[in-house]
Amino acid sequence: MFNILNRVRTLIALMVVVAVLPLASVSAEETEFNPFEKSISEISDALDNNQIKSEQLVKYYLERIEAYDKQGPAINSFTNINEEAIEIAKQLDAERQSKGKRSVLHGIPIVVKDNFDVKGMPTTAGSVALKDAYPVKDAFAIRKLKDAGAIIIGKTNMSEFAASYGRLGYSSLGGLTLNPYNLKRDASGSSSGTAAAITANFGVFGLGTDTSGSVRGPSHVTGLVAIRPTLGLISRGGIVPSSLNFDTAGPMARSVEDVAIALSFMAGVDDKDDQTLSAKGHIVEDYSKSLDNTALQNARIGVAVDFFGDNAEVDTITNKSLKKMEEIGTELIPVSFSETTQYLWTPIIGPINEANFKSQLEEYLKQFPESQPKTLEEIIKISESPEILNSATPVNPAGLEGLKTNLKQAAFKDTPEYNDLVTKEISKVRDEVQSIMEKENLDAIVFPTMSCPASPRFDKEDPTYLCDAYDTYAASYVASATGFPEITVPAGATGEELPVGISFMGLAFSEQSLLDIAYSFEQATNARTLPKTTPNFEMNADEKPAFKDVSSYVDEIMYLTDKGIINGYPDGTFKPNESITRLHAIRLILKEKGIVDYSDVTNPGFVDVSPGDYGYEEIAKAVELGIVNGKVNSQGEKYFDPTGKLSRSQAAAILVLAYDLKGTHPTDFKDVPKGNWAHNYISALVANNITTGYSNGKFKPNINISRQHFAAFMARYLDDQFKPTK
Secondary structure, three states, X not given: OHHHHHHHHHHHHHHHHHHHOOOOOOOOOOOOOOOOOOOHHHHHHHHHOOOOOHHHHHHHHHHHHHHHHOOOOOOOOEEEEOOOHHHHHHHXXXXXXXXXXXXXXXXXXXXXXXXXXXOOEOOOXXXXXXXXXXXXXXXXXXHHHHHOOOEEEEEEOOOHHHOOOOOOOEEOOOEEOEEOOEEEEEOOOOOHHHHHHHHOOOOOEEEEEEOOOOOHHHHHHOOOEEXXXXXXXOOOOOEOOOOOOOOEEEEEEOOHHHHHHHHHHHOOOOOOOHHHHHHOOOOOOOOOOOOOOOOOOOOEEEEEHHHOOOOHHHHHHHHHHHHHHHHHOXXXXXXXXXXXXXXXXXXXXXXXXXXXXXHHHHHXXXXXXXXXXXXXXXXXXXXXXXXXXXXXXXXXXXXXXXXXXXHHHHHHHHOHHXXXXXXXXXXXXXXXXXXXXXXXXXXXXEEEOOOOOXXXXXXXXXXXXXXXXXXXXXXXXXXHHHOOOEEEEEEEEOOOOOEEEEEEEOOOOOHHHHHHHHHHHHHHHOOOOOOOOOOOOOOOOOOXXXXXXXXXXXXXXXXXXXXXXXXXXXXXXXXXXXXXXXXXXXXXXXXXXXXOOOOOOOOOOOOOOOOOOOOHHHHHHHHHOOOOXXXXXXXXXXXXXXXOEOEHHHHHXXXXXXXXXXXXXXXXXXXOOOXXXXXXXXXXXXXXXXXXXOOOOOOOOOOXXXXXXXXXXXXXXXXXXXXXXX
């Protein structure tokens, strides 16, 4: 009876807190600033002027994700939400107050395609085979953005291993991402999740990768601006490769200015990516600083006539755009490519991709521990397992065959024919495009980004879709093969309210000129529309305090939540049966102790936790307090393994050391004999009536402790009301 009454009191207390604190649920009316559809600059100004905090921003986007990505229209754009995002935002808010902002990106929430390495989150490339593949460090571009103060709110779904094979935006890990403009259509591929998330206002801007159109295509069908930069302008370090002859990262956003800002922070020379060495001397410090809205007035633009004729609406929208450009003062010159350049997939891009995939993927996989797949053969074997094949989201059968083809074609990389493709045929295409542009004195070449609108999702028919294209991505292959930059901008919408994009392509390192042209077009046309399935909305202030997945240890978990020790996950869950990580365990204890000052911590010397890494300060403080000591690997190196799971015996040791628990009790656990290293720690827990073990007389010291059991142990130490009956 006491527990029931206590739970009621806790519920009432939490509801009162929600009612009196306006920031508990961040609605447009409850803050001075509404983030919906706002640009980087607008949000940065609002942060500077104390109209909103980064913590509120993160909560705002998380509430939109909960409302629209996981329910309602169920866009399904995320594979993983960053459970540390709110905490990172709080730290950046404090830093802004104490030291000032790092950059215009300080405290700006962004989304990242799930083939970028983000420390503390798995990098899956959409494959269930890599669901536990945690990278040892951030990708080069991610580190640059984090250093600028950007907050990664989550990782987005993608076509598995960046190859769609007829299922655009589908993966065995994340299922299918839907197009926010029309739920019967896909968001193209492979950067579908990022595209859908940004157009639905789940973040300020996002990152995608582009091998043969994977940034440009999804942006075309979701009304976004995106740039595929010159090959080498952005490092591929820490990104799951598809084919390094063509791979590049690229920013995706709702405006040209935001893309320009993001590109400024992403571009850079990386000594570990030789391709970036060519960018030395070509990188502009701030691509957004001098955007020119008059750039089209005296521009000479080539019109690539080869990429029209597959869809009447796309052609009409593109032709209206060309007419508008002429009205502004642009001189348009029709240009045509050779038969090979009109369709580059079969003769050049496809064979090179197939030859590269195995060796380059396996080189990337070397960073992971032995427990993770290291070869393409292992990934195929996991993908073909009955568990995966019979799951709700099995690997795309055509994609699985594609992986097997890549396996067979790996040997092609060691042939003279492959060498000729890379050294001769690509050069011919590059020379052809450059010759056309130089002969006609062109500032750029323009064409519809894709020759048709968004296609129907693979699992549903849509008779309204009309497209005569053999390959709607054909135009994208030119920039991919040449390594030249291309930017796509919204140009209009079809009768089904589906966006259509227009692309401008230039010569190597002409990003500033292309951004100016795109900005001039954007300002003159204002063609972007909003999806109706994910509108602006007023948040629900009557937020339910209880976690929807908690049915055991409810009082203990709610007690810790009430004290601010537990926050749960952004989707309203606690995930009670998941194992708690080593970092999360010490963070809960440090929160409970009220420790907020991590200045001047001593480096504990762990090889896997360096200054600047998320969680470094907490880990260092925990070592100083004697809560943890770390472990030693086979090479004699000291490490902490922050994302590693905590065993029940290790949890006992941490709790005893953290709270200096005294007393022993003659335990009779069958599996914890006196010689066991954790015997005294477990005995201390028993002596303090924190645990009685399992009903079968065991403690199960070596299994991973669940989040709910760790919470129960903490609550029992803090308040006698939760202690079990002896």
